[in-house]
Amino acid sequence: MISSESLRSYLARLAAKQPTPGGGAAAALHAAQGAALVAMVARYTTGAKYEQHAPLVQRITADADGLIEEALHLAEADEAAFQAVIDSYKLPSGTAELKAARAAGIQSALIQAAETPARLVTLSGEIVDLATELYDVANANVISDVAAAADAARAAATTARVNIDINVVAVKDPQARARLARQTDGIEEKVVLAADALSARVRERILG
Template sequence: MISSETVSEYLARLASREPTPGGGAAAALHAAQGAALVAMVARYTTGAKYEQHAETVQRIISAADALVVEALHLADADQQAFQGVIDSYKLPSGTEALKAARKAALQDALILAAQTPAQLVEVAGAVVDRATELFEVANANVISDIAAAADAARAAATTARVNIDINVVAIKDVAARSRLADQTDGIEEKVILAADDLVARVRGRILG
């Protein structure tokens, strides 16, 4: 599992000539790193100097920590889901019945493979939301990490979108395609705009 690997082990597998892990897992780790950066900045925004914001900061810490866990879970889930697609392609198809079973299994696997990055787009949005909220009160000494968190979340969302699209193209179930579209409708664009705005605001504060 990705969540229990060392960084070196994960990168070695990512670089190998194996189908998993791939871009979906990488996107999830982008989101996890973004959430971890938010949690780190929040933890530096504690103590007497920030007492008036203590409740908000603590809530952001809890939310960011939970997003790290969720993103790592999605990294593992994406790897498993894509392996399911690969396994479905390998199913026997020597008879009409076997062809039908293979086709049904493949469609189910593709829907699952698209569902994981769809959830990740939502996680990326939550990371940017918490980063934006934290920016207003964050310790100025680590404010650049707010921008880093936003950039990581943007990368997670845009990479997840590519993974959604490539799976949806092969999904024949119109209702399933519609559900996936509804689930992510507009979220990726909002993440990009919010991340760009937040990075600009951080730069503005740093550069005066």
């Protein structure tokens, strides 16, 4: 499992000539790192100096910790979902019944493979929202990590979008395609714009 293996082991699997893990898992780990950076900045924004912001910072910390866990779950879910797509293409098709079952299995697997990155796009937006909330009160000594968090979430969202697209184009059910489109309608663009804006604000603050 990605959440329990070493970084070197994960990267070796990612670099290997094998279908999983792939870009979807990498996108989820971008998100996990973004959430972790938000949590780290929040934990540095504590003590007497930040006492008036304690409720906000505590909520952001708890929310960011929760998003780390969800992102790791999505990394593993993406790997499993894509493996299911691969396995569905290997199903027998020697008879009309088997061929129909194989086609149905492929379509079901493709839809599930698009569901995971769809959730990841939304999660990425939640990370950027937390980072934006934290920006105004964050410890100035780690303010650059607010931008790092936003950029990691941005990468997660744009990578997830590509993974949605590559699965959805093969989905034949128009209703399923429309539902998947609605799940992420406009969200990725908002994540990118918000992440870019926050990163720019951080740089302006650093450079004076």
